[in-house]
Amino acid sequence: MTDTLTIRDLHVSVENKPILHGVNLEIRRGETHALMGPNGSGKSTLGLAIMGHPKYVVTSGQILLNDEDIVDWTPDQRARHGIFYAFQRPIAIPGVKMADFLRHATTNVRNPERREGEELVPMREFRKELKEKMGQLHMDLEFARRYVNDGFSGGEMKRAEILQLAMLQPKFAILDETDSGLDADAVRLASESIAKIGRDSMGLLIITHHDKLLEHNPPQFTHVMLGGRLVETGGPELAIELHRDGYERIRQKYPEADADNRAMEQVEAGI
C-alpha cells in the first residue's frame, strides 16, 4: 500500500483565532502537489499544523498518516514517522553546530524507537554521508561547523533546510517557500536537488509564489488556498495560470473566502 497523508476537514486556530476553515487534501508518496494562494491565506498554517506546532491548534478534523490520526502526536513523533516541514522562516539555535544537530536528528529519524541517551549514528559514516550531500548541494563544508541558522543569510537558511531534507529522507515533505531568498542559480540547484533527493519516493507539498521550483518539479496537482480554505484544485496548468494572471479570477469566484482572506491580511498588516 502506498503511504498516504490525508487532511480531513481540518480547522486550525492560532491564539483562539480561526485560520483554517475545513481543509481537505490527500497526498500519496510519489506525488507532487503545489499549494498556492495569496499572502495570509493560511498556507504556512497548514504546514505548521501538519508538523504539530503547539500554537497551531486543531479545533476539529483529522490529519491521517495511513489511516492513523496523528493530531495528538508530538512534533518529534511526526518527524520520526516521516513527516518533514521546511520552514518558511527557519529558526536559529545559537551555540549548536549544524553537524551535531543533524547527526542527532538523523539518528532519531532513522531509529524511530531510539530512546534518549542511546548511541548516535557512527561519526565516520555520518560525516561521509553529510559531506556527500553537502557536495551535491554545492555547500561549503565550513557550513556544518556553523551554528544552526545563526547569522545565516536568507539563501543559506533555505539551503540548510534542503540539506536537512536530504539527510532525513522523509516520506512526506512540505516545502514552505523554500525557493524564496535564493538567487536564480540557487533556485535551479535547489530544484534539481529536490528532484534528486527523491521526488519519486516522497509525497511533496510545495508552497511557492514562484514558478522555477515547479518547473523542475512539475506538480500533478495544484491547490489554491484562499481565506483558510482550499477553494480549487487542478493540474499543472492551474499553477501556470496563477503565475501568469494572479488571483483575481479566484477572488471573484469565491467572494466569501476572499472576504475572509482580506480580513486576515488586514490583521497581518496590523490595521
Place this chain on the structure above:
Amino acid sequence: MPALSIAPYTTEEFEDFLSRRDEPTWLVERRRRAFEQFLQLDWPSRSHEEWIRTDIRMFHPERYSLPGATPPQPATGVPSGQMKLEAVAGRIVSVDSSAVSATLDSSLREQGVRFQSLSAGLDEAPDWLVEQLMTRAFDSSYDRFAALHAACWSGGALLHVPAGVRVELPFHLLSAITDGNVDFGHLFVRLEADAEATLVCETESLGGADGFHCGGVELLVGPRARLRFVTYQNWSRRTWHFAHQKACVDADGELEWTVGALGSRLAKVNQTVELEGRGARCRVNGTMFTEGRQHLAYHTLQHHRQSHGTSDFLYKTALQDESRTVWRGMIRVEPEAQRTDGYQRCDNLMLSRLARADSIPGLEIEADDVRCTHGSTTGTVDDEMLFYAMSRGFTRREAARMIVTGFFQHVFDRVSVPSVRDALARAIATRVRECD
C-alpha cells in the same frame, strides 16, 4: 564526637585546633590574630549589603567541628572527580581538609616547581611564602567567614612555579568532604615572571555528604606569567560553600579563570581580580547551573590599578526548579588605570517559572580614558527553537538540553582546557530535565 556548642568555635576549640598542629610561630601568631577578628565579627546577616539576597539563617555552624577535631571517618568512597585529565603534572587529593595523596612529576620537582599540601609546605617555608601568605590576596577582616578561614584553614595546596618555567600538563587538586565534615582548604598559587601553568581544582562530597566549606584562594601571577585556573565546584546539595578567592596579576601577566559553579546548597563566593601591573590581562569564563532549592551568590570584582589592563568577565547561568542565583559584578578603575578595557556580562536562562536570578552589574571608574562595558540579560528557552528541533526528531527534553548547552557554548568556546570544557558540557547536559 565533641559536644555541640551553641556558639561555635570557642577559644577552647581553637586552642585544641592549634595544639593538634605543630606549626611555626609566625603562622600560629597569624592564626591567633585572625581568630581575634573572628570573635569580634558577627555572622553576616541580611542587613549587610552583600547579604541582602542571601539568607544564611538555616546555616548552623555549630553542627560542624573545626578541621581535624573528629577522627577521620571510615571512607564512604574514594574521591574520583569529574575531570577526565589524561595526564597531569601533579595531583593532590584531599578529604576533609587534609591531603590523602600528593604527586608531582619528578622532572618538575628538579626544576624547582612545588606542588604540595600547603600544610606540608610550611615546614621549610621560603621567605616569600612567609611574607605573602594571606597578606596580599586575602583579607581576613572582610567578614566572619574570611576570619574563620584565616584562623583555621587546613590542608589545601601550594603551587609555586619558578621564573621562566613552563608547565604544559595541568595540575589537579581534588577536594572532598565526608558527611558532617568540613573543608577549610587554602590554596596559594605563585607563578614567577614568565612562568606558565594550568591548575584544575574540583570539589565533591562523598556520598552526598552534608558539609561546610569555608575556603580561600590566592593566586599571584608574576610579570608576563600565564596561569590557567579552573574552579569546578561540585559540592553536594547539602553542603554550605563560602569562599574568598582573589588573584593579583602583575605587569603583562595573564590569567584565564574558568568557574564551574554547579553544586552546594548555598554558595557565597567573592571572586576578585586585581590587575596590579601595567598591561595585566584577565578573562573569566563563568558557568552556573542551579536546580532544586540551590542558592548561588557570586560577587565579582575586576579591580584595575594600573594602565593598559584588560579584564573580561563572562558569566552564563541556567536555573532549574526553584533555584536562585545572585550575581553582583563590579568593575573598579583607579585613577592611574588609564587605557583600561573592562567588560562584564551575565546572561541568565530561566528553565522554570519558579527560579529567580538577580544580576547587579556595577561600574566605579575614576580614570577618564577607559573603555568599560557591562550588561546582563535574562531569558527563557525559546518555544520556537524547541519546536524547530522537535520537528527534526528531537524529543522535547533532548531539544531543551541541546538549546541549554548551546546557550553555554560561547563560554565553553573560551575555555582552553578541553577536558574542563567537556566536563562542564556533560555536567550541564545531564542536569537539564525539562523547561516550562
